[in-house]
Amino acid sequence: MPRLALALLIALATPLSAQNTPAPEAPTIEAEPPMTMVRMAEIIRAIDPEARPAGNSIQFVIDDIPLVVIADPVADRMRAMVPIRSAAGLSQDELMRLMQANFDSALDARYAVAQGRLWGVFIHPLSPLEREQLLSAFVQTINVARTYGQTYSGGATVFGGGDSNGLYQELLEELLEKGEEI
Template identity: 40%
Template sequence: MIATIKTTLNAQSISQIIEEVSTLQETGEGCWKVEYNKRILFLIVDEIHDRVRIMTPIIKEEDLDEEDLWDVMEANFDRSLDARYAVGDGVLWSLFLHPLTDLSRNLFLDGLDQVVTLANNFGGSFCSSDIIFGSE
């Protein structure tokens, strides 16, 4: 049997990954504003509450119509994987929220990609990746 060692991410290691894969716009303790794949992303690490949040704004809440709201709710059920649509502070966001202690480098990078893909697919497929839950 081969033992595997899981490397848990923390604010410092996430900061290093962010510097490798994105363009840093602003930073503070446990938070970053970056450009990643032509989108502005906000990242927050809360080590006390064991959470990491990756999010990007999509559209102002006031510009959403009822059909948009139904589309994002349905997408959250079967077309988004780890990223989700969420409304907060008057904005529709694409959001990835995950326990920090269970987060690997690959899952973090996948979270970045899913947030961008979900935001870019708003108004179209509303998917966070090529995988759709329940499809063949």
């Protein structure tokens, strides 16, 4: 076999890493900074400039629905909450339906009972929470409140050909746009 053909055959059979060819650089992905109380407050104020901080909580409004976010940086936890109704008078059937929704349709938001009220809540570790996740938390929590007594849905994933998914997506996009700078 002529030398040139042998050299070409060896070159083609040799892995690229063995040919001293530098590997292409992996694209760099900028990680978001950790979520803090200050950063979360900035995101919330971009959504509602009239948001009211009080200690480790912030109260604000999205689409005429009041939300409360409570965070504990020491425990590295946050909770977004929407009051739905008094817990007094919830029947066994209703409580069962709420538990079923927590399993399949409420998504990352949940129905919960505390202080005599039924709440829509989203609970997450604080520091790894990303901006889009926070905004999605607000949308899902609002949606479990809006759909209480009907579909009991967090709204981020809706199966079927209805209009609901588009409405939920519009709210998420609106919140993303308001918080774009953060």
